[in-house]
Amino acid sequence: MSAVLFFIAAAGTLAGAIGVITLKDPFYAVLALVGHLASLAVLFLLLRAEFIAAAQVVVYAGAVMVLYVFVVSYIGGQNLASGQGPGRAGTFGAFACAGALVVELFIAVLGSGLRAIGTIGGHVAVGFGSPEAIGSLLLTKFLVPFEIASYLLLLAAVGAVTLARRRGGLDDQGDGTPTISVMDFMRPRPFGTGTMAEGFGHAEALSAAQSERRQERES
Amino acid sequence: MSLAIVDYSEYWWIQIIKAIVIFALGLQLVPLVLLFERKLLGRFQGRYGPNRVGLYGLIQPLADIVKLLGKEQSRPNTSVGALYILAPTISIVTAVATFAIIPFGDAPHIFGTRVGLYGVDLSIGPLYIFALSAIAFYGLMLGGWASGSKYSFLGAMRAAAQLISYEVSQGLALVGVLITAGTLSLTGIVEGQGSIWYIVPQFAGFLIFLVAAFAETNRAPFDLVEADAELVGGYNTEYGGGRFASYYFAEYLNVLVVSGVAVTIFLGGWLIPFWSHQPAWVDPFVVLAKMSIFVIFFVWIRATLPRLRYDQLMSFGWKVLLPLATLNTLVTAIIVVAVHK
Structure with a gap:
């Protein structure tokens, strides 16, 4: 049973990876990557690493790839200009990097992995790879990398908020335009107001501010 | 997947049954919820x-x-055939798969062998739910994209952003409970509530979870995904017949799943x-009765609150709900550490 699952998942992983680099339409390439990541999660499950499998799906298939799908479907599929192509030096560099990676993988597999074939495999303690085991390792043995990674994430979040902060809309524009607070829709509205009135009020305030500015310029 | 608690094992035929x-239970409950909702909505609106x-x-x-x-x-000429057909299937598969881990009882002896009244008791419980809801997103997204219609596409985009x-926030709201219970297994969490239900110490987490659940299931007042006044019908605008029924089925099964998780x-x-x-046969009925309370609440909210505007939805999610959920997690963690010392 697990052998059948392994071969299905392995085929899915390879097909997904090949699809990412061969499919012309970026939307399908992104979907192939999703398929690849989901198949990888199945391989993790077969290794009894449920937590890693779930994290893989939640983080990669669920968060990272969602953004990819989002962006690719917004800016269009086939209409995307493919650019100039890598050029001769770029092609050579790509092949050199791929060759180096292949040699490295072969060294790793031939040098260590093949010895385990024919044995019963490594000793796995009960609870290995469970959330408890991973959690206690993260907070004892790997505390420093864990903390550094959390600072990195915090920096990324703060940076994203800083970059994405926009002027106007919900923020105070400083020209008397009524601003909308998050708490505004939590409290009851005064009589005679509503979404339409709010919209008109906004437009009126905006035109009033503009005419004020025009008068200042003229005088 | 391995079981969280390995003190008994089930035969393969029991797991198939x-x-x-x-699946049959889920299939029977959905029409009931549908009827229930239409009847209740009628009463709320002064009709039959x-x-x-x-x-x-x-x-x-x-x-x-x-x-x-x-x-x-039928399907539009502009649609992408394979994905158009695949998308509702993704939605329905993930909904049913999530339904499988909701525990309807402990593991009583049936015919001389122990049978857990749940599909499988995972060591990663809530993470499994979030993993599947991450995949469920592709059901909506691909459906909207493959329809080749701008209303569907806009609906799918809203669904993506909202999810x-x-x-x-939904995940962070659960972290408080997980810290208190000290386990990720759903049966373990239920057994941890022997003295007091987690709704009492984790009331803030419960409220955050409930609000986020409305958004995750695309129910009113967070049903911008299928806002019929502006989007015709959202991601499922171009769907009809059996495929529309699958989307509908998945949506209502998701309501049941969220109620079950809560x-x-x-x-x-x-x-x-x-x-x-209590005797073991009472357990599933207790769970179903409690779930129906949530379903009534879902309908009640739908009949009461108007739909939010898009910017309100986003700013509420990021500027109110997320900080509250983070605060709830932090305070819970501090209290748990202080008490255990």
């Missing part, structure tokens, strides 16, 4: 609701399903207060 029973088909309109859902399945399966925004995590699952030795 359980899989069939769970469906009352023509069968006694008091009881077999109205059956008529609806027969009508939907009998319709012609991402509220999934974080019951398991906050309302003590199959536990009844002040009655610790």
Whole structure:
């Protein structure tokens, strides 16, 4: 049973990876990557690493790839200009990097992995790879990398908020335009107001501010 | 997947029977919820609701399903065939798969062997739910994209943004309970509520979870995904017949799943207060009764609150709900550490 699952998942992983680099339409390439990541999660499950499998799906298939799908479907599929192509030096560099990676993988597999074939495999303690085991390792043995990674994430979040902060809309524009607070829709509205009135009020305030500015310029 | 608690094992045929029973149960509950919702909505709006088909309109859902399945399966010329057909399947598969881990009881002895009244008790419980809801996103997204219509596409985009925004708060709202319970297993969480249900110490987490659940299931007042006044019908605008029925089925099954998760995590699952030795056959009915409270609440909110505007939805999710959920997690962690010292 697990052998059948392994071969299905392995085929899915390879097909997904090949699809990412061969499919012309970026939307399908992104979907192939999703398929690849989901198949990888199945391989993790077969290794009894449920937590890693779930994290893989939640983080990669669920968060990272969602953004990819989002962006690719917004800016269009086939209409995307493919650019100039890598050029001769770029092609050579790509092949050199791929060759180096292949040699490295072969060294790793031939040098260590093949010895385990024919044995019963490594000793796995009960609870290995469970959330408890991973959690206690993260907070004892790997505390420093864990903390550094959390600072990195915090920096990324703060940076994203800083970059994405926009002027106007919900923020105070400083020209008397009524601003909308998050708490505004939590409290009851005064009589005679509503979404339409709010919209008109906004437009009126905006035109009033503009005419004020025009008068200042003229005088 | 391995089981969280390995003190008993089930035969393979028991697991197959359980899989069939769970799927059949889900399939039977959805039409009931549908009828329930239409009847209740009618009462909320001062009318009768469906009352023509069968006694008091009881077999109205059956008529609806027969009508939907009998319709012609058409699709727009601009649609992408394979993905258009695949998308509703993703939605329905993830909904049923999530339903499988909701525990309807402990593991009583049935025919001389222990049978857990749940599909599988995972060591990663809530993470499994979030992993599947991450995949469920592709059901909506691909459906909207593959329809080749701008209304569908806009609906799918809203669904994407909404799911991402509220999934974080929903996850963080559960972390408080997980810290208190000290386990990720759903049956373990239920057993941890023997003295007091987690809704009492984790009331803030419960409220955050509930609000995020409305957004995650695309229900009013967070149903911008299918805002019919502006989007015709959202991601499923171009769907009809059986495929539309699958989307509809998945949506209502998701409501049931979210109710089940809330019951398991906050309302003590199959536990009844002040009655610790109930017979095992009572357990599933207790869970179903508690779930129906949530379903009523879902309908009640739908009949009461108007739909939010898009910017309100986003700023509420990121500027109110997420900080609250983070604060709740932090405070819980500090209290748990202080008490355990």
